[in-house]
Amino acid sequence: MMGSISIWAATRPRRPRPALEGDLRVDVVIVGAGITGLTAALLLAKTARSVAAIEARAVGAGDSGGSTGNLYQTVTGGLETLAAKCEADTARAVVASRGEAIAWIEQQAQAMGPSSGFRRCPMYQYPLSPDAEPTILGELKALRAAGLDAQLASEMPPGLPAAKGAVLLLSAQAQFHPIGYLHALALQAEHAGARLFENSPALELDLEVGVVRTRTGTAFGHHIVLATHSPLGFHLVQAGMAVRREYGLAFHEQAVPAGIFWAQAHPRLSVRGLEANGKHYLLCIGEHHETGRHDAAAALAQLERAAQEYLAVGSPVQRWSAQHFHSPDGLPYIGRDESGAFIATGFSTDGLVYGTVAAHIITDQIIGAQSRWSSLYLGSLQKTENIAR
Ligand SMILES: Cc1cc2nc3c(=O)[nH]c(=O)nc-3n(C[C@H](O)[C@H](O)[C@H](O)COP(=O)(O)OP(=O)(O)OC[C@H]3O[C@@H](n4cnc5c(N)ncnc54)[C@H](O)[C@@H]3O)c2cc1C
Structure with missing residues (x-):
């Protein structure tokens, strides 16, 4: 249901x-x-x-x-965008501070046992349309400039949408069951x-x-x-922050490889797998919607259509939404x-x-x-x- x-x-x-x-x-x-x-x-x-x-x-x-339960050193808005807004060393310091926090979470998770669902995994960023490729290449450059070992991968892992251009791979990121x-x-x-x-x-x-x-x-x-x-x-x-809402859908599926999978630019689609209580799920999070200025049912339907088009999933078993705040x-x-x-x-x-x-x-x-x-x-x-x- x-x-x-x-x-x-x-x-x-x-x-x-x-x-x-x-x-x-x-x-x-x-x-x-x-x-x-x-x-x-x-x-x-x-x-x-x-x-x-x-x-x-x-x-x-x-x-x-x-949330989606992904733990990564970079930022969703793009490290390239952040670096352009801030002083020279800011992006490097941001990824270092975030890396320390992920390591601390990992330490706690080791003491918690399997219930935290913590696992180290790679992050992939890829374009779903050819005009999104420059975003991926810009990100690759910004991640490297901030000291991260980002690489180009030849293709997306099986079960994920085919990339319409360069695929960025960042190893040793993580995800958990929030x-x-x-x-x-x-x-x-x-x-x-x-x-x-x-x-x-x-x-x-x-x-x-x-x-x-x-x-x-x-x-x-x-x-x-x-x-x-x-x-x-x-x-x-x-009063100084923009507020946006995102929608999430979960589907019963075959196992998805451990990883954070972000289709960047347009369309925006974040995918990850989850194994819980002996079942496999595929989770999808979609576009950002300005709070108070969109139709919730239409946003959910748009995300469901995107999931079905790119991932050949059936009907969702769970849907939810949450807001975020931007400085x-x-x-x-x-x-x-x-x-x-x-x-x-x-x-x-x-x-x-x-x-x-x-x-x-x-x-x-x-x-x-x-x-x-x-x-x-x-x-x-x-x-x-x-x-x-
Ligand atoms: C769809 C979506 C996906 C996301 N995915 C990721 C992700 O993969 N990785 C990532 O790093 N971030 C992600 N985020 C962002 C992340 O979820 C939030 O930034 C983070 O959870 C904020 O944590 P918090 O503890 O500050 O706030 P919250 O988790 O919101 O906790 C605040 C708590 O304060 C309580 N509260 C509020 N007002 C009062 C009050 N007056 N009195 C008492 N209690 C009060 C609330 O009930 C709430 O429980 C995502 C966000 C969204 C919307």
């Missing part, structure tokens, strides 16, 4: 947590239990800080659980001493006093981390702003890795440690000061 929840939520059972009740005093209150909030909860709890993560819905119910990983991460954070609360939307924040109020409880913290993906209603940084310069906003809150947003469709980077930066800032990457992403945050009040 067709579902409107993601394939990830449909293939991993969840373990419910209580809502926040009454008063709670901790060192750090984290609002949101996606990859950013849970990673920060684990890292901070390991430094012996008392931590509470307060989630409006359930662990992983946000974008992390609606909900499987987040559930295990939540357990690790709890094991380290963090407390997690679900069904507890933060309704009011007082950053001066350090208070987060929900319907049934109040959490007091020396530090407040807004790991809400978009700090909508709490922070004006939201003007293509870099996320991560760190402490003038109001004293810690924010982590503007991840585009790259936030499983950026969220992990963000949690490390914010943890370092809270505990007073040096972070190699904070100035890289704080620079972007400082540009928002005029709108962050």
Whole structure:
């Protein structure tokens, strides 16, 4: 039967947590239990800080659980585009910071066992129309300039669409089952001493006093981390970001080789395989659609047509959608702003890795440690000061 929840939520059972009740005093209150909030909860709890993560819905119910579960050093908008907007060494630093985050995820996944679904795999970028080939060749050049060992491959692996031009191959990227990983991460954070609360939307924040109020409880913290993906209603940084929606479809299929398969430019189609509960699935994510300016049913139908044309699949067994947020310069906003809150947003469709980077930066800032990457992403945050009040 067709579902409107993601394939990830449909293939991993969840373990419910209580809502926040009454008063709670901790060192750090984290609002949101996606990859950013849970990673920060684990890292901070390991430094012996008392931590509470307060989630409006359930662990992983946000974008992390609606993603494709791909972990790559490059960025969806293209490293060539990013390099053109930023200073000389920025693209190199971005891929290095993202590479460290993927290695950290791999370490956690090794302790989690198979439920995280983590595997190292190659990434392929290829054109589905000849006029998209220059994008692939531009990307190859930008990846190499940023220090990555990108190569040209002769063709796409079997079971994937035939390329209409050059195929870019980037080895040693990764993918996981995002909900499987987040559930295990939540357990690790709890094991380290963090407390997690679900069904507890933060309704009011007082950053001066350090208070987060929900319907049934109040959490007091020396530090407040807004790991809400978009700090909508709490922070004006939201006003400077473009918001787009993407749709996902899952099909029962023959096994697809492990890998990240991106058809670049037009049409845009991201494909990966998944093996869960003894079944094989093929997942497709399509074009970006401007939020509020498209027809959801038409967007889903367009993606289904593209999947059927290029992959000869049947009818989808699961469909879902999620939103992403884009900063003007293509870099996320991560760190402490003038109001004293810690924010982590503007991840585009790259936030499983950026969220992990963000949690490390914010943890370092809270505990007073040096972070190699904070100035890289704080620079972007400082540009928002005029709108962050
Ligand atoms: C279709 C799609 C595919 C994607 N694929 C990939 C991919 O393959 N790789 C990749 O790296 N990135 C991908 N992304 C992007 C990535 O999913 C996100 O950037 C990332 O998950 C953001 O993580 P987060 O923890 O910051 O936010 P979220 O996972 O959204 O978590 C935020 C949490 O905060 C909670 N919350 C919000 N407001 C409140 C409140 N007031 N009180 C309490 N809780 C609150 C939400 O319920 C949510 O659970 C994709 C995005 C989309 C849309």
